[in-house]
Amino acid sequence: MALQGRVEQAWQQGHPLLWLLLPLTALFILITTVRRALYRLGLKRQPVLAVPVVVVGNISVGGNGKTPTVLYLIDLLQRQGYRPGIISRGYGGKATRYPLWVSADTPASECGDEPALMAQRTGVPVVVGPDRVAAAQRLIDSGEVDIIVSDDGMQHYRLGRTLEVAVIDGQRRFGNGHRLPMGPLRESVARLQHCDLIINNGGPAQSGEALMTLAPEAWRRVDSGAQAAPDGPCVAMAGIGHPPRFFATLAQLGIPVVAQHGFADHQAFDAAQLDRITPTGHALLMTEKDAVKCRSFARPNWYYLPVTASLGPDFDSQFMAKLKEKLDGVRQ
Structure with missing residues (x-):
C-alpha cells in the first residue's frame, strides 16, 4: 500500500504509532486555538x-x-x-x-x-x-x-x-x-x-x-465537453480528496473497469503520464475536477462524469x- 493510503487508513482506523505524533498535535492545537481566540476576543480584527x-x-x-x-x-x-x-x-x-x-x-x-x-x-x-x-x-x-x-x-x-x-x-x-x-x-x-x-x-x-x-449526470468527452458515453473496456482515475468515492460511483452505475488509479488531491497531470495507465483500446474515466486539468491534452476516448448536489x-x-x-x- 502506498504511503498516502497508509496514512489515510491510520487516520480512519487508528494506529499505535500515531501517538509518536502527539507533541506535534499538541502544538497544532495550541496554535489554532490561540489564532481563533485572538479573533473572537477582538485582539485581531476582521x-x-x-x-x-x-x-x-x-x-x-x-x-x-x-x-x-x-x-x-x-x-x-x-x-x-x-x-x-x-x-x-x-x-x-x-x-x-x-x-x-x-x-x-x-x-x-x-x-x-x-x-x-x-x-x-x-x-x-x-x-x-x-x-x-x-x-x-x-x-x-x-x-x-x-x-x-x-x-x-x-x-x-x-x-x-x-x-x-x-x-x-x-x-x-x-x-x-x-x-x-x-x-x-x-x-x-x-x-x-x-x-x-x-x-x-x-x-x-x-x-x-x-x-x-450527488447525482451523476451524462458522461462527457474531456476534450470537447460533448455528451458521449464511454464504450469498451475502461480504466478509472481520480485525483481528488477521496478517490474511492468516484470508484464506488462507477460500481453503482454498473460500469466495469479493468484498473483504478487514485492520485493526490489537486495533482497535476500530463498526457504521457495518463497514457501509461491506459492500455491501447481502453477508455479513461475521470472526475470533472480532473477533466479541467486535462482538457488541453485529452485523448478522444477520455471521459468525465459531472455530478450535481x-x-x-x-x-x-x-x-x-x-x-x-x-x-x-x-x-x-
Missing part, C-alpha cells in the same frame, strides 16, 4: 466587507464535498434573486499575481482545479488568492456581486462571515477523532456547534445534519431563513 459572506468549509482534511455544495448554493442564491460570486484559495494553481480573476478559459494550472470547474459550471465571477479578504474585496470592487460564497476558508479567521456551512463526509465522518497530524481533523468536532448549518455528504445523516446526495427544499428554506435572520440582525 475587515468589514460590504456584502454578506457564506463560508463553506469543513473541520477535516480531504474531499468532503465542498465544491458541489458551493455550486448548489450559487444556484439557490441566483434563484432567490442574488448576484453571487465565489472566492477560493486556488490550491494547485500558480498564478503570477493575486487576487486572480478566473474566467471559464483560465487554465487550471493558474487558478487551481476547483475554481476552474466552478467558473465553467456557474458562469459567476470567481476570484482566487491566498488572502481571501483581498479576493473578496476584488469581487466587491467589480460591482458584479451582492453576496460571496467562499469555497473553504472556515479556518481563515481573518475573513468575516455571515453564515458558516460545514460539510462532512457521511462515510468517513471524523476518522480516528484526532487532530492533525495524528488524525484528519483541523478543528475539534465541538467546532461544529458554532456552524449555522451542517451538511452530511452521502449519509447516513445524524440529528441536525442535512443530507446531501441535491439538498432538498427543507434545506433551501432553512438556509434562506438563517441568511435573512443574520442580515436583519446586521441592519438593526
